[in-house]
Amino acid sequence: MSTFNIALLPGDGVGPEVTRAAAEVLQAVADRFHHRFVFDTQLIGGAAIDATGDPLTQETLVACRQSHAVFLGAVGGPKWDGGSRRPEQGLLELRKALGVFANIRPVLIYDALLDCSPLRREVVADVDLVVFRELTGGSYFGEKRRGADFASDQCIYTTPEIERVARAAFIAARARRGKVTSVDKANVLETSRLWREVVTDLHAKEFADVRLEHALVDSMSMQLIRQPRAYDVILTENMFGDILSDEASVLGGSIGLAPSASLGAEGPGLFEPVHGSAPDLAGRDRCNPIGAILSSALLLRYGLRLADEADAVEAAVERVINSGARTADLGGDIGCQAMAERIADEVLRSVSH
Amino acid sequence: MSTFNIALLPGDGVGPEVTRAAAEVLQAVADRFHHRFVFDTQLIGGAAIDATGDPLTQETLVACRQSHAVFLGAVGGPKWDGGSRRPEQGLLELRKALGVFANIRPVLIYDALLDCSPLRREVVADVDLVVFRELTGGSYFGEKRRGADFASDQCIYTTPEIERVARAAFIAARARRGKVTSVDKANVLETSRLWREVVTDLHAKEFADVRLEHALVDSMSMQLIRQPRAYDVILTENMFGDILSDEASVLGGSIGLAPSASLGAEGPGLFEPVHGSAPDLAGRDRCNPIGAILSSALLLRYGLRLADEADAVEAAVERVINSGARTADLGGDIGCQAMAERIADEVLRSVSH
Numbered sequence: 001m002s003t004f005n006i007a008l009l010p011g012d013g014v015g016p017e018v019t020r021a022a023a024e025v026l027q028a029v030a031d032r033f034h035h036r037f038v039f040d041t042q043l044i045g046g047a048a049i050d051a052t053g054d055p056l057t058q059e060t061l062v063a064c065r066q067s068h069a070v071f072l073g074a075v076g077g078p079k080w081d082g083g084s085r086r087p088e089q090g091l092l093e094l095r096k097a098l099g100v101f102a103n104i105r106p107v108l109i110y111d112a113l114l115d116c117s118p119l120r121r122e123v124v125a126d127v128d129l130v131v132f133r134e135l136t137g138g139s140y141f142g143e144k145r146r147g148a149d150f151a152s153d154q155c156i157y158t159t160p161e162i163e164r165v166a167r168a169a170f171i172a173a174r175a176r177r178g179k180v181t182s183v184d185k186a187n188v189l190e191t192s193r194l195w196r197e198v199v200t201d202l203h204a205k206e207f208a209d210v211r212l213e214h215a216l217v218d219s220m221s222m223q224l225i226r227q228p229r230a231y232d233v234i235l236t237e238n239m240f241g242d243i244l245s246d247e248a249s250v251l252g253g254s255i256g257l258a259p260s261a262s263l264g265a266e267g268p269g270l271f272e273p274v275h276g277s278a279p280d281l282a283g284r285d286r287c288n289p290i291g292a293i294l295s296s297a298l299l300l301r302y303g304l305r306l307a308d309e310a311d312a313v314e315a316a317v318e319r320v321i322n323s324g325a326r327t328a329d330l331g332g333d334i335g336c337q338a339m340a341e342r343i344a345d346e347v348l349r350s351v352s353h
Numbered sequence: 354m355s356t357f358n359i360a361l362l363p364g365d366g367v368g369p370e371v372t373r374a375a376a377e378v379l380q381a382v383a384d385r386f387h388h389r390f391v392f393d394t395q396l397i398g399g400a401a402i403d404a405t406g407d408p409l410t411q412e413t414l415v416a417c418r419q420s421h422a423v424f425l426g427a428v429g430g431p432k433w434d435g436g437s438r439r440p441e442q443g444l445l446e447l448r449k450a451l452g453v454f455a456n457i458r459p460v461l462i463y464d465a466l467l468d469c470s471p472l473r474r475e476v477v478a479d480v481d482l483v484v485f486r487e488l489t490g491g492s493y494f495g496e497k498r499r500g501a502d503f504a505s506d507q508c509i510y511t512t513p514e515i516e517r518v519a520r521a522a523f524i525a526a527r528a529r530r531g532k533v534t535s536v537d538k539a540n541v542l543e544t545s546r547l548w549r550e551v552v553t554d555l556h557a558k559e560f561a562d563v564r565l566e567h568a569l570v571d572s573m574s575m576q577l578i579r580q581p582r583a584y585d586v587i588l589t590e591n592m593f594g595d596i597l598s599d600e601a602s603v604l605g606g607s608i609g610l611a612p613s614a615s616l617g618a619e620g621p622g623l624f625e626p627v628h629g630s631a632p633d634l635a636g637r638d639r640c641n642p643i644g645a646i647l648s649s650a651l652l653l654r655y656g657l658r659l660a661d662e663a664d665a666v667e668a669a670v671e672r673v674i675n676s677g678a679r680t681a682d683l684g685g686d687i688g689c690q691a692m693a694e695r696i697a698d699e700v701l702r703s704v705s706h
């Protein structure tokens with residue numbers, strides 16, 4: 001029986017509800033596959049500001065560093081708007097501290113949910129793409145200035161920062177359909193020109209077997225909904241990745257379904273649903289836990305290297321979706337907790353390969 | 354008989370074809386409504402680099418300044434990639450020189466084209482929104498740096514820059530459904546926090562009769578395709594506007610249909626289709642001239658204050674679309690020139706109110 005330490009950071013809004021859901025499914029995995037998961041629940045975001053004044057405490061950071069993997073719910077909300085410390089700072093500091101530079105956001109399309117997509121069935125059927133978003137650089141972390149009547153943000157990238165996330169994307173493409181679409185705004189931004197050069201060089205030197213194409217971010221935001229099947233791995237910088245991955249999450253019917261994994265060169269990875277804290281839904285058992293549960297599957301796969309266990313969670317989610325169970329975002333009336341229980345039950349009942 | 358000087362900047366790729374199309378329709382307006390339009394055709398972009406080494410020559414700039422309105426086709430293409438001067442610099446310098454800070458991109462949905470949209474009919478029917486994009490600030494014009502292994506772009510905004518485009522958006526909303534959605538990334542960017550403050554203040558002081566809401570850019574890229582009918586005027590900064598307006602252009606079925614107007618406090622406005630130079634379509638009479646022709650309608654309306662004439666062009670486009678004529682982007686086989694001729698004919702035949 002192997003023991004794994006998992007840090008749980010519920011955060012704000014619907015964060016605690018979806019974290020509970022993910023933990024329940026992880027516990028079912030432990031029971032079914034005979035592991036021991038030790039959960040360590042810690043503060044982050046607005047909840048941490050309320051308790052300590054700080055969106056990321058030393059205690060939380062130490063717990064994350066001592067874990068095998070970190071699960072995060074969501075941070076932020078109007079309650080903390082205008083304060084001197086913002087919930088989001090906690091998340092950004094955590095990403096930076098853990099060095100999780102590659103944010104992986106798979107876009108999954110379930111046949112049973114094709115009619116929930118705002119896009120036509122024939123446009124989204126069989127879409128299978130993943131966004132690799134650079135997560136610890138760009139305008140999220142560059143110098144910010146504020147004067148009496150101006151403000152500025154600096155977007156800065158170094159060659160090694162671009163290279164390491166591009167390498168991760170190329171490697172992922174090899175295990176998929178062998179294509180990377182690198183997205184930038186090279187006709188306007190200097191950082192994008194460097195981005196394009198570095199990606200092109202790395203491709204020529206190490207990944208000539210992968211197909212590489214470049215796209216401008218404005219064009220990509222259009223093509224992503226015109227012909228999403230044309231894409232396999234989409235690689236881009238932090239802000240463009242934030243925008244494009246939210247857009248892409250709609251293809252499957254609801255952002256509530258979308259998971260993410262953030263990985264670094266070493267140390268624990270960070271796993272969080274793509275959706276935000278959704279303050280209007282919080283505490284009402286109305287949110288969709290599937291994005292969080294699929295993030296826990298990514299935690300099993302990439303964080304703990306438990307591939308069979310990850311497969312079991314993903315298969316359980318698919319079976320429950322196929323059974324017709326739907327949360328409110330997909331037009332149904334099943335609550336967050338009931339949905340999590342169904343998926344946990346399916347995991348317990350799953351047969352090993 | 355009134356005389357108007359119109360500068361025509363065909364540019365690159367399909368730019369010359371769509372400029373010819375727009376000029377033909379403008380000539381039909383002149384004939385039908387008894388005006389005199391004096392066209393002055395000038396170089397810009399890659400074409401200007403090839404001829405003079407400079408993407409925006411003094412001669413072009415003088416011609417634009419002496420005109421009542423400027424029409425631009427498109428700039429850029431792989432031919433000029435990696436050169437020391439880029440076609441796009443010419444366009445950016447022109448926007449800056451003319452001071453056209455408000456880029457207006459209406460999203461029009463034609464009933465007859467509902468089935469060309471990648472979105473479901475029930476999602477896009479009756480959408481009626483316009484994007485107000487700030488056009489002369491942000492990371493397009495901030496300081497760019499490049500070192501041996503890094504690059505940076507600065508995004509900078511001043512209070513007056515934000516205020517003037519926000520004012521234009523609020524005024525437009527008053528004449529529409531009375532709602533402005535201001536888009537930023539205030540949970541991360543300092544410029545966005547200033548943006549939100551300035552828009553909020555201006556709203557309270559001068560436009561309390563307009564409804565104002567704020568949205569985060571990642572969420573907006575999602576909502577724009579989930580519930581586009583929820584929006585009236587979308588106000589945002591330069592780069593976010595570039596991305597969101599291209600995304601929005603898909604709603605109507607093709608970016609080839611989308612027009613834009615860029616206006617300043619005084620002096621000639623700049624009118625250009627939203628689509629790019631589409632090098633793969635260039636010279637093949639395959640592109641859609643409607644985005645350009647509708648841009649010429651905006652030129653008539655905002656540039657020359659000829660509202661009846663603008664109405665006549667827009668009505669002519671609608672009649673031709675309703676007749677079933679379709680260019681390749683919409684699945685048809687009518688050429689760019691033939692489409693322009695049909696629309697020009699309709700203008701000539703149009704009856705005054």
Ligand SMILES: CC(C)[C@H](C(=O)O)[C@@H](O)C(=O)O
Nearest residue numbers: 075076088091242540541571
């Ligand atoms: C909460 C916010 C800072 C965050 C981001 O922009 O990275 C979120 O939108 C995300 O995509 O994880």
Ligand SMILES: CC(C)[C@H](C(=O)O)[C@@H](O)C(=O)O
Nearest residue numbers: 187188218428429441444595
């Ligand atoms: C050609 C390019 C510089 C331009 C921009 O980014 O503004 C274009 O994409 C547009 O939207 O007009």
